[in-house]
Amino acid sequence: MKFLIILWTFYNAVSYADSLECLQCDNIEHPNTCNVTTECHSGQSCFLKTTQTSPTAQFEMGCEDNQLCGTGSPAVSIVGKRQTLACHECCSTNNCNNKLCEHSKPSACVDSVTVDCALLHSLFNVCSDVQHAKSVCPRFCGLCSLVDGDWATWGAWSGCDVTCESGTQVRIRTCTNPEPANGGVNCVGDSTQHKQCTKQLCPVHGGWSGWSGWSPCSATCDVGMSQRGRSCTNPKPSRAGDYCPDMPQQFKICTAGPCSTWMDWGSWTSCSVTCGVGLQRRYRNCTSTSSILGIGCVGSNDQTETCSNSTCVQVAFNAHGHQALSGSVITFPTVILNEGNAFNETSGLFTAPFSGNYFFSAQVCGQTRQNIFFNIKKSNTDMSTTYLTSAYGYDQGSYPCSPSSVVTKLHVGDHVWVYMSSGLGSLYDSGTNYWCSFTGSLLSVSG
Ligand SMILES: *[C@@H]1O[C@H](CO)[C@@H](O)[C@H](O)[C@H]1NC(C)=O
Ligand SMILES: *[C@@H]1O[C@H](CO)[C@@H](O)[C@H](O)[C@H]1NC(C)=O
Ligand SMILES: *[C@@H]1O[C@H](CO)[C@@H](O)[C@H](O)[C@H]1NC(C)=O
Ligand SMILES: *[C@@H]1O[C@H](CO)[C@@H](O)[C@H](O)[C@H]1NC(C)=O
Numbered sequence: 001m002k003f004l005i006i007l008w009t010f011y012n013a014v015s016y017a018d019s020l021e022c023l024q025c026d027n028i029e030h031p032n033t034c035n036v037t038t039e040c041h042s043g044q045s046c047f048l049k050t051t052q053t054s055p056t057a058q059f060e061m062g063c064e065d066n067q068l069c070g071t072g073s074p075a076v077s078i079v080g081k082r083q084t085l086a087c088h089e090c091c092s093t094n095n096c097n098n099k100l101c102e103h104s105k106p107s108a109c110v111d112s113v114t115v116d117c118a119l120l121h122s123l124f125n126v127c128s129d130v131q132h133a134k135s136v137c138p139r140f141c142g143l144c145s146l147v148d149g150d151w152a153t154w155g156a157w158s159g160c161d162v163t164c165e166s167g168t169q170v171r172i173r174t175c176t177n178p179e180p181a182n183g184g185v186n187c188v189g190d191s192t193q194h195k196q197c198t199k200q201l202c203p204v205h206g207g208w209s210g211w212s213g214w215s216p217c218s219a220t221c222d223v224g225m226s227q228r229g230r231s232c233t234n235p236k237p238s239r240a241g242d243y244c245p246d247m248p249q250q251f252k253i254c255t256a257g258p259c260s261t262w263m264d265w266g267s268w269t270s271c272s273v274t275c276g277v278g279l280q281r282r283y284r285n286c287t288s289t290s291s292i293l294g295i296g297c298v299g300s301n302d303q304t305e306t307c308s309n310s311t312c313v314q315v316a317f318n319a320h321g322h323q324a325l326s327g328s329v330i331t332f333p334t335v336i337l338n339e340g341n342a343f344n345e346t347s348g349l350f351t352a353p354f355s356g357n358y359f360f361s362a363q364v365c366g367q368t369r370q371n372i373f374f375n376i377k378k379s380n381t382d383m384s385t386t387y388l389t390s391a392y393g394y395d396q397g398s399y400p401c402s403p404s405s406v407v408t409k410l411h412v413g414d415h416v417w418v419y420m421s422s423g424l425g426s427l428y429d430s431g432t433n434y435w436c437s438f439t440g441s442l443l444s445v446s447g
Contacts, residue, residue, distance in 0.1 A: 149180030
């Protein structure tokens with residue numbers, strides 16, 4: 001036991017020779033009024049000394065070497081020494097100044113008076129169990145600077161994390177009162193807390209319904225507009241929700257038929273020919289409505305078709321042979337061609353079926369050494385005659401033949417014939433080399 005006390009003293013001298021902080025005042029009337037401290041050197045303690053006794057007591061306080069405790073005149077009383085973490089007296093309790101330690105917070109770093117820490121440690125290695133040692137032998141085990149952590153007070157609740165409906169609030173506390181240090185334990189428990197918060201119902205933003213169908217074109221012809229719509233009802237905005245974005249309507253250009261239309265056809269023009277196949281035309285007009293698109297009437301404004309309301313008349317004849325009639329008319333009884341039946345081989349007369357221009361040609365052959373005179377004559381219906389042409393022939397050794405031809409204008413019903421002015425009885429037609437012939441045709445019909 002004696003050894004332990006020696007050990008303790010040694011330990012104390014070596015490990016706790018921390019510098020002290022002492023009150024330091026001169027000439028104060030009461031020690032309690034001193035509030036100035038000073039840092040002492042190693043091996044010094046705090047002292048209190050009476051410097052004067054009358055008329056009023058005066059005191060002095062400060063640092064003094066441990067060895068001068070109780071010496072000097074007046075005696076310097078060592079009243080205690082105070083370590084930075086603890087107030088620990090080193091001299092007799094009688095002389096200690098209680099106020100000295102009140103100056104700062106007393107430390108818990110005092111070994112239990114009921115145990116002998118050195119003995120405990122030598123027997124049970126008590127210092128290795130820090131959590132026990134810190135409460136029983138903190139000083140002996142060198143645990144005075146150990147600090148167990150403790151919670152600071154809770155921070156304020158955060159704002160609700162939502163703007164509508166149900167959300168959460170949180171608050172935080174930190175392990176800083178004090179912060180654990182030098183092997184002290186951390187705080188136990190949660191550093192955060194949550195709670196539910198409720199705000200008003202969330203807004204409902206609007207949504208579009210589907211598009212309606214396109215409306216009919218606004219124009220009945222040419223260009224117009226067609227539109228379609230939608231409504232902000234899917235859903236309808238409520239509780240200050242946003243209206244649907246963009247337009248509730250769409251437009252597009254639509255085209256109807258052309259505004260111009262054909263009017264009725266005009267009547268057909270007359271046929272381009274009076275006989276045979278010709279052409280005829282008709283026209284129509286387009287209603288002249290102005291058009292944005294420039295669409296006029298579609299199709300042609302005229303029509304053409306063939307026309308044929310009568311076959312063309314053919315008038316042509318060719319006859320030969322001879323027969324003389326009284327009145328000096330020669331007939332040509334052998335008919336080779338008689339289109340239009342205008343030539344009568346019995347009477348020798350050609351009768352014009354149409355008014356127009358005609359061509360006629362005649363040839364007459366006579367006996368040898370006979371004079372031949374003939375004319376082509378015409379007459380109107382009352383037979384008043386006109387000479388159209390004449391011919392003469394004479395041959396000493398052979399049969400004289402003379403031709404004659406003419407173009408003349410006739411009216412319907414006019415007659416044309418060959419007139420033998422002399423030698424009517426001496427005509428000659430062999431049927432082979434010598435021919436008496438009469439031929440003619442219609443050149444053109446006049447209106
Ligand atoms: C210290 O004490 C003096 C005298 O009593 C006093 O005037 C002063 O306010 C005190 N200062 C502090 C910091 O307490
Ligand atoms: C077409 O219009 C013109 C001018 O107005 C008119 O002279 C003509 O007769 C019209 N034709 C028809 C077929 O309507
Ligand atoms: C033939 O057609 C023309 C014109 O189209 C007309 O003038 C004439 O009368 C018609 N003739 C007959 C016989 O139909
Ligand atoms: C032809 O002429 C004769 C004599 O003039 C007449 O009898 C006859 O009817 C005429 N023929 C025709 C088809 O006209």
